[in-house]
Amino acid sequence: QQQVRQSPQSLTVWEGETAILNCSYEDSTFNYFPWYQQFPGEGPALLISISSVSDKKEDGRFTIFFNKREKKLSLHITDSQPGDSATYFCAASDKASSSFSKLVFGQGTSLSVVP
């Protein structure tokens, strides 16, 4: 059973548009939500993360919006560039410390940015 769900499965936007990637979860104990970016032929790399005490986290063109009540979050990529074309994974854990927790990943959203 998928504890972390992402939608859409694939997304195409024009260069300069804002891409919105969605993520939802079931386990109310989840408190930390990293997003990973993966280019073809490479391993995932941490892009940005948020904890449940915040409702927004911004890093340049990448912003996470978090709604704890609805157990939903979204990654907004503003002014999308062709170099942003990649697969994006939402993940979740209940604790920050690696001694007591594991990451659960969603199934990913494949983003294509068309010039």
Add this chain to the structure above:
Amino acid sequence: EAAVTQSPRNKVAVTGGKVTLSCNQTNNHNNMYWYRQDTGHGLRLIHYSYGAGSTEKGDIPDGYKASRPSQENFSLILELATPSQTSVYFCASGDNWVYEQYFGPGTRLTVL
């Protein structure tokens, strides 16, 4: 220079054969992880380790063993490979924060 490396990058194995996937990290991280990536499932945790000599079962450990002989090296072992284990395998390392993991480039395994 890549901090997490995996070998081999591609592997074709026969059903019933033994397969060993290797991972090396130069991050000096205590924790290491093995995931498999399949379309529609994202990344799923197979085994992980908190340090040399330790291995722990992840969410899908059946059919896999792991070995952590040193801080730098973490191996994934398929004693009797099956076609259902055809996948892309990723190794990762991390330290204090579970949400901050550093991944290798992956190994594509095909079991015929």
